[in-house]
Amino acid sequence: MDRLDILVTYDVNVTSEDGQTRLVRVAKVCKNYGQRVQMSVFECRVTRAQLEEMEAKLLKIIEPDKDSLRIYTLLGGRDRCLRVHGQDRYTDFDDPLVV
């Protein structure tokens, strides 16, 4: 099945009511679909259906007038798009070297 490399970035306003709870919940959803690469950035390799599902879950959590959620589809795949410097937490589970 075709999968997309996507990037999820978010700012949750933690000074607002329940902000800390929303932040934890957003991260929890993202973890189910991909890998945290920075504090508020996740890379996910998902099917289109998973993308829609994840987006729907996140939209139930965030407060649109307080938080920001951006989902980027990395057309052409992350390997063609990405330059990494410094600390890198990402593991490519599709890489045959990962056992």
Added chain:
Amino acid sequence: MDRLDILVTYDVNVTSEDGQTRLVRVAKVCKNYGQRVQMSVFECRVTRAQLEEMEAKLLKIIEPDKDSLRIYTLLGGRDRCLRVHGQDRYTDFDDPLVV
């Protein structure tokens, strides 16, 4: 001249020595090339030369063993890649509606 839509995301370890200074300096460089869309996320529309220049400047600031810098090229352009929810600070200066 052909321009690329790129995304710069960073985590600077602010608990390390001079971390706060590095954080401010990274943001300052990014601001010269694009727009802050989240706390640690900038979208920039740049030429390839500007991308190289910006990257070189950022690499002089970050501490590779403490900080994380990721630069994504949005192949196909940001309009095709991006879904925005909640707060959106971005202004499209190429949009004819922006005066």
